[in-house]
Amino acid sequence: MKTLDKKNRSLKDIRISVTDKCNFRCGYCMPKDIYNSSYQFLKKAEILSFEEIELLVNSFSDLGVEKVRLTGGEPLLRKNIHKLVERIKVNNKIKDVCITTNGVLMTKEAVNNLKLSGLDRITFSLDSINESSFKKISDTNYTPSDVIQGIENALSAGFKNTKINVVIKKGINDNEIVDILSYFKNHDIEIRFIEFMDVGNTNDWSFEKVFGRDQILNEIEKKYTINKVKDLAQSSTSEVWSYDYGRFGIISSVTKPFCTNCTRIRLTCDGKLYNCLFSSNGYDIMKFIRPFYMDDKLINFLSNLWKSRDDSYSLDRKKIITVNKVKDKAEMSYIGG
Ligand code: SAM
Ligand code: SF4
Ligand code: SF4
Numbered sequence: 001m002k003t004l005d006k007k008n009r010s011l012k013d014i015r016i017s018v019t020d021k022c023n024f025r026c027g028y029c030m031p032k033d034i035y036n037s038s039y040q041f042l043k044k045a046e047i048l049s050f051e052e053i054e055l056l057v058n059s060f061s062d063l064g065v066e067k068v069r070l071t072g073g074e075p076l077l078r079k080n081i082h083k084l085v086e087r088i089k090v091n092n093k094i095k096d097v098c099i100t101t102n103g104v105l106m107t108k109e110a111v112n113n114l115k116l117s118g119l120d121r122i123t124f125s126l127d128s129i130n131e132s133s134f135k136k137i138s139d140t141n142y143t144p145s146d147v148i149q150g151i152e153n154a155l156s157a158g159f160k161n162t163k164i165n166v167v168i169k170k171g172i173n174d175n176e177i178v179d180i181l182s183y184f185k186n187h188d189i190e191i192r193f194i195e196f197m198d199v200g201n202t203n204d205w206s207f208e209k210v211f212g213r214d215q216i217l218n219e220i221e222k223k224y225t226i227n228k229v230k231d232l233a234q235s236s237t238s239e240v241w242s243y244d245y246g247r248f249g250i251i252s253s254v255t256k257p258f259c260t261n262c263t264r265i266r267l268t269c270d271g272k273l274y275n276c277l278f279s280s281n282g283y284d285i286m287k288f289i290r291p292f293y294m295d296d297k298l299i300n301f302l303s304n305l306w307k308s309r310d311d312s313y314s315l316d317r318k319k320i321i322t323v324n325k326v327k328d329k330a331e332m333s334y335i336g337g
Contacts, residue, residue: 003063005275005309012263013067014060016053017336018081019269022074024102025139026127028167028196028203029332032139046270048289054087055293056267056285061093063302065265069098069123071336073269076105082113089118096120100165100337104142106150111157122154123163123192128173129183137172155187162187163249167194170211177219185245192238192249198317199277200331213252217241220248236261253277257314265306266335273302274335276311280328282335 003011020042025032048056057068068088075081081099088097098121099114106122114122126147128134134144154162164184168174181191193216198205220226224243231239237258238249252258266274271289272282283305288298313320 001063001303003303003306005306007260007310007312009261009263009309011060011064011265011306013069014057014065014265014267015069015071015336016057016267017072017269017334018053018070018075018078018084019047019073020334021077022072022102022333023077023104023140024074024142026137026167027139028169028205029199031202031204034202035333042270048269048271050084050087052271052289052293053084054090055295056289056298057088057094058091059295059298059302060265061091062299063306066094067096067098068094069100071100073333073336074102074105075099076101076110080113082110082117082119085114085117085119098123100125101150102126102138102142103147103150106153108153108157111150111153111159115157115159119159121161121163122159123165124151124154125165125167126151126180127167128176129180130176133173133176137169151187151189155189160188161190163190163192165192165194165251167196168211168216169196170209174211174215174219177216178223181220181243181248182223188246190240190247190249192251194251195254197253197277198321198329199335199337200329202331207254210254212255213239213250214255216250253314254317257312257317259312259315262311268330268334268336273305274330275305275309276313277335277337278313278329279311280330282330 022030025035085097088094097119099119100123103124124147127137129144131143166180184191195212196210220243226241226243229240229242229247238251240247240249268282271286272284274282285298288294
């Protein structure tokens with residue numbers, strides 16, 4: 001069933017945050033002064049089980065969803081995450097299942113289990129290959145080598161279309177754009193540079209801290225010859241360029257928003273739906289799940305929710321920030337990116 005929102009966008013993909021916990025404390029996502037020992041993470045009983053997520057994916061697939069991205073927090077902190085992938089892969093309407101991870105728990109055993117479960121792709125996040133700058137950004141004791149080992153494990157297990165997300169913050173890691181691209185030039189990997197976004201309320205975002213798409217391109221052109229690759233998928237969030245050794249992408253939510261193609265909905269690990277990454281309100285769907293799963297009522301609710309969707313935050317950002325001043329946006333680690 002094809003469902004269109006108020007801006008004529010169909011519902012094609014879902015991002016599911018499977019946990020609000022993480023073993024990193026990236027300042028742009030979970031700054032340590034807030035996410036510390038006194039922070040109240042969700043309790044186990046509040047979190048959707050694998051069975052519940054499977055049922056939800058099946059309902060969403062009836063509304064046209066074909067792509068599922070598992071995220072978090074750190075999705076690998078969810079024990080036996082491959083068993084969730086196995087459940088989702090049974091549904092043949094779902095064409096693509098992917099995980100976004102910081103990579104440090106991608107051991108050989110974990111990637112092999114994920115490969116066997118049918119996971120289609122892995123996207124890693126790595127903002128720096130320099131040890132001290134990586135530590136500053138992620139605020140953990142892990143090192144870039146731990147992430148790179150996870151990436152190597154995934155490639156060895158036969159994963160294709162592997163991507164690496166690199167969030168660029170002005171004055172923090174903009175000097176590493178070419179280094180990161182060059183480091184992975186002989187790997188079958190697409191680097192995707194992401195503009196620092198104003199998700200949530202805790203990351204101290206401002207326009208001045210954004211190192212934009214054109215500046216990123218400018219850096220890369222100093223070293224490589226680049227050519228824009230025609231957009232392959234209409235719903236893609238990234239623009240892609242070829243360079244001397246392959247391809248790279250840029251996700252420019254701030255300087256070149258892509259809301260007109262936004263076909264995704266977001267589900268938090270405690271069963272709230274968000275129509276937009278920058279929404280303040282999530283729609284609680286637990287009442288359709290517990291104590292009994294009410295498929296018909298849920299599908300009716302989801303269909304009406306999508307039909308009423310009018311979001312285009314990034315296109316309207318300047319006005320929203322200066323005039324409307326949105327408060328209480330959902331945090332990235334909760335909504336899942
Ligand atoms: N923990 C996993 C990871 O880091 O890959 C998955 C969750 S994380 C929230 C998903 C993605 O969002 C990561 O690639 C991360 O770099 C990105 N992200 C988080 N906060 C961001 C921000 N403020 N601006 C841009 N990207 C952000
Ligand atoms: Fe954790 Fe990912 Fe957020 Fe970093 S970006 S704190 S790794 S959830
Ligand atoms: Fe989609 Fe909202 Fe991002 Fe626009 S701002 S692309 S509507 S999530």
